[in-house]
Amino acid sequence: MIVSLVTPTRLDRILFLKLLCKCIKSQDYKNIKEWIIIGGDENNQPLKYKIDELYKQYKNLPRLVWVDPGKKLPIGALRNRGNDVVSGNIVVCMDDDDYYPPQRVSHVVTMFLMYKDKNVAGCTKHFMYDVDSDLFLQWSGFGPNHATNNTLAYRATYIKNNRYDDLKTFAEEPTFLKTFAEPMIQLNPEKTVVQIAHTGNTFSKREQISNMYILKNQKQSSLQFSNKKKKLFPKQLQINYSTICDDKTSYDIVYYLGTNPVKWKPDDPKIGGSEQAIVELSEYWATKGYNICVFGDFDEHFVRNNVSYKSWKRFNLKGEHKILILWRLYGCFLLNLNLHAKKIYVDLHDNHCFEDIGKYVNKISKIMVKSQFHKNIIDSKIAKESLVYKIIPNGIRDIFFKDNNIPRQRFRFIYASSYLRGLEFILAKLFPAIISLIPNAELHIFYGMGDINNEEFKNHIYKLLKQPNVYEYGRQPVDRILEEKSKADFHLYISETTAETDCISIKESSALGCIPILTNAHVFNERPGIHVDSPFNILNLCNLLKNDEYINKLRNEGKCHPSVLHWNQVAETWLTEFSLSH
Known part of the structure; x- marks a missing residue:
């Protein structure tokens, strides 16, 4: 069988292409007729010059078939341009930045001779080396007809009626493989490819690698650790590919x-x-x-x-x-x-x-x-x-915390957190009790239900929101909420949630003179405001709220509370910490 190799590439991949030359030189199948290289840059002349230099350096490479589309094209279109000039019986894909073992081509030919009824071959469980982390991994596989393009090979007859999507910039395989319905020869992973994962990948593999650690059950991950690095990707190869990807960029x-x-x-x-x-x-x-x-x-x-x-x-x-x-x-x-x-x-x-x-x-x-x-x-x-x-607590922004001259409305209450954190109690019991003793009280609610999936709970809250003197605004910009806090007398947050670890919202309210009304539970015990125990006496609370002298004293104390820090103060504390840590 006569083989055509196909490789789309760019000028910034020339060092990878140099290593690919070595892979091709080491192939143990010798009837490779041509290497079709497709330029992927806007101007491909500098790339062609570099490729000619590689051909001078590496003797006896397959005949070069150079394809210059004349403009920058998506990867799907580049692969089609390469397939358009194929003259061999078998097409073997070799991506520019991956490592191919010596048996890559011979294994493909052997399998096509064995499975004469199939037109495509690939490997869904191929190996991958991440140069950054030095991890050697193996994909778990996505089905008998699945493969990524760096593992693909196909008969020349297949491309007469099957093409890639010209517009695809990545994940171009589904169209070409009939949404993975085309029967496929699954190749031996050890004889196919070691995919190189690096920060310059067209499609980053970092998310799949991170999922290996974030997912508690590793069986849910699409990647698994492999112990075959020494056998399939020895130290010198690791060095060769890592050197190319060695980014020395550093930050303070x-x-x-x-x-x-x-x-x-x-x-x-x-x-x-x-x-x-x-x-x-x-x-x-x-x-x-x-x-x-x-x-x-x-x-x-x-x-x-x-x-x-x-x-x-x-x-x-x-x-x-x-x-x-x-x-x-x-x-x-x-x-x-x-x-x-x-x-x-x-x-x-x-x-x-x-x-x-x-x-x-x-x-x-x-x-x-x-x-x-x-x-x-x-x-x-x-x-x-x-x-x-x-x-080190979080800070609050300086904006609005000067003398903003926004008039404050007596007995105007605000709620500005997730509706799952105590709003039901406030609407159903607390605020109706307050308004029975302070008839001119108003409750203004911000945040929205974007984090709530329970339709029954949503409908229940919607009904409670219809009571008199209650106003709901949904999700609003931070500056709008700060302005509303400047107008409000009190910030209601009667909750025992453990989800709050600091609560910037409470500290912003304190800085603006909007007094928080909180429980003594968890982090709320460390934040300024009126603290109430559950169950609490609503009459005593309302008497406190009506006591102007007490409220003004509390308002001033809240603005100076040790947890109410501006971001520049917090940032300086971090810088001090950086200098002290060893």
């Missing part, structure tokens, strides 16, 4: 967020409190001359107020960063891997954490928590005496 401070179920951007007016912390701290540190990068779930690289924001999938594990901050559960999975930062902090915002964090105590400078309650609950879950904590 890196905030690593990992993947996140909620998409956000730093200029989002409805940004959550944990995300607000990243933006405020990073941008303050940038004003002090630090080189900062935030690696999160961002679709593109951008710079805002001298802070770089990049996709978490592009984070280089081998970067020599001074400070690495791992954010919440999503960032903590990196503790499983080899890290090269001088200091590593775990920044927790929730009452749960990476369950194996205790195994990596020697890597962690400190675990940053938001309150004594937060420390206690995390400590009880980790139970590792050698872990060191630092309590």
Whole structure:
């Protein structure tokens, strides 16, 4: 059988292409007629020059068939352009940045001779080497007719009636393989490919790797650890590919967020409190001359107020960063891997954490928590005496906290948290009792039901919202809520939730003179306001609310409470911590 090799590539992959030349030279099947290389750049002349140089360096490569589309095209179109000029009986795909063992072509030919009734071959359980983490992995497989393009081979007759989707920029296989309905020869993974995962991949594999650690049951993961690295991908190959991918970019401070179920951007007016912390701290540190990068779930690289924001999938594990901050559960999975930062902090915002964090105590400078309650609950879950904590609460923004001259409305109440955290009790019992004693009281509610799936609960809340003097606004920008707090007398948050570890919302209210009314439970006991026990005496509470002298005193005390810090104060505390930690 006569074989055609097909490889789309770009100029920035030329070092990978050099290694692919070695793979092709080492093939133990010699009837390879041609190597079809398709240029993927806008201007392919510099690429063609480099390829000609490779052909001079590596003698006896298959005949070069050069395809220049004349413009930059999606990967689906590039693969079609390559197939259009095939002259062999069998087409073997070789992606530019992967490693192919010497048996790659001969194994394909053998299998096609064995299975004469099938037109395509591939490998759904191929191996992968991640150059950043030095992990050798194997895909679990996605079905008997599934394969990714770097493992594919097909008879030349198949491409007469089957094409890729010209518009596909990644995941181009389904159209070509009839939505994976085309019967496929499953190739031996050990004789097919070792996929190279690196930060420059067209389609990043970092999410699948992180899921191996985040998913509690590894059987749910699409990747598994493999013990065949030494056999299939020896040390010299690891060095060869790692050298190409060795990104020396480093930062003073890196905030690593990992993947996140909620998409956000730093200029989002409805940004959550944990995300607000990243933006405020990073941008303050940038004003002090630090080189900062935030690696999160961002679709593109951008710079805002001298802070770089990049996709978490592009984070280089081998970067020599001074400070690495791992954010919440999503960032903590990196503790499983080899890290090269001088200091590593775990920044927790929730009452749960990476369950194996205790195994990596020697890597962690400190675990940053938001309150004594937060420390206690995390400590009880980790139970590792050698872990060191630092309590630094979140801050509040300076905007609106000057003299804003917004008139305050007496007995105007506000609620601004998840409706699952006590709103039902407030609407059904507390506020009706308040309004019976203070008829001009009003309750203004913000947040919305975006986090609620229970339709029965939603309908129940909707009915309660229809009572007199209750106004509901749904999700609103932060600035709008701050303005509303400036008008309000009191912030109702009667809840015993353990989900709050700090509660920026309560501290913003205190700073604005909107007095929180809280329980004594959990973190609320550490925050300023009127604290009530359950069950509590509504008459006594309303008498307190009517006592102008007491309320004014409490309002002034709340503005100066030790937990009510502005973001610049919090950011400076972090910087002091960085300098003190060893």
